[in-house]
Amino acid sequence: MKALEIRGLTKRYPGFVMENLNLELEEGFVLGLLGPNGAGKTTLLKAIADLVRIDGGSVLLFGRDSRDDLRAAKQRMAFVHEEHYLYDDRSPRQLERILAPFYDNWDSHRYAELLERFSLDSSTVCKNYSKGMKTKLRLAIAFSHNAELILMDEPASGLDPLVRREILALIGEELARENRTVIFSSHITEDLDRICDFVAIMDAGSLLLHESKETLRESWTMVKGGADLVNSDGAELLTGIQISEYGCTALTNQKAELQKRYPGDLVFEQPSLGDLMVHMIGGQ
């Protein structure tokens, strides 16, 4: 079953347009939303959660238009914001008293378990927490009401690599425990490489590609060659060309054809998600 289906999503801001965006995600998978700042990742996540009004299109959650019963849709959803928007002068225990009445499936036992696992003292007010601890608290809340779809908007951004890795490991463990669907937005490709099954690359409000991580790796190859490659007829087989004083690098999904045309002249490498993003967005 599809956890999420976005059809023709349109959202316009002054200086930003997301036009006719389509996206699907099967239940139980993790989709990584990759793109530079301002690509529209947060707007897309907020549109799914009704935090921004959409100008067109529809969002189907578990096969139903979310607008038909938004309250029920939100019961099955959790949103982990990049910033700490919770009440800073409250402790996790006090926050539970505030949040639990909103959810039909709030699990106090699970919340306590997660706080303990994340080493968060339930009686310390949030303003005394570090940024990493606040992120862990937001995750504990998201995992405590049996949400089936979890939207994470750059949850690990601004954290040092050690804490980020720890948080990603915790997310990975949680996802493995239960059949949750996650959309994880980040511009840190390393993070997405760790936990995603699918990757969607966005830029300027458009979805440039959406494929499984494995398919992406199998279908795209990084090519390195001399600068003259750009002016040859092989250029038509290249995507996202970047030229430097050392030559040119690009992506191709026609490796065999390039090898046939330029035997021994080019170097082929497995691209990382970072390479894919840089060339898809920054290349010619």
Add this chain to the structure above:
Amino acid sequence: MKALILKDIRIQIPTVVFAATYPFFLLGLLAVIGGAPFGARMILILSSVVMPYMVVMGSFKELRNKTENFILSLPILRKDIANGKFLLLGISTIIAAGICFLAIGIYAGLAGLPVGNMVGFRDLLPIASVVMVLSFLVPLYFRFGFNAMRMALVSVMILGVLLQLALVVTSELGNRSVFQIIDEIIRWRGEIGFIRWNLSIFVVGVIIFLVSFLASHRILACKDF
């Protein structure tokens, strides 16, 4: 909706406690300096208006802290946020008026005064009217934020001060005491008829309340968080 109201109360328990004890403090002051029954009525009306707005404005800090982003990601609808604020206003007005009646009852009992002479159900209409007139602050908050709403409230207070100044200036120019003028205003109000006067203000309040309610819904329906 219940969860939203509870949330608003829970996040500002000190404000709620302060608002609930405020009329008792004023009555204590009144007992020292004297002034009942007119003073008691003023306390009832002022506290019953100030207390709910203290509670509602306390909950408005969410916009400044961007907590609204989080609140709307909970299983609630945009209209619930508007309904919640107006419901909170209504509930806290009822509670505030109840506390004030109780405080005045205790005060009258201790002072051996007849409660009926001090306050009565007749005072509920002006309380409701003033609370509803001030409800224009709610859509201002939703549209322009906490600071704009606070500015509007300060403007209302400045208007009150200007009216008092006008009163003093009028008394100076007309060579009459301020109390004479207040007496004339009260007599003029009496000529109109208290019921007609109170009902007129109530109708104005209802209109402002309805416009504010609808405007809040409209603003939230179009808002991007």
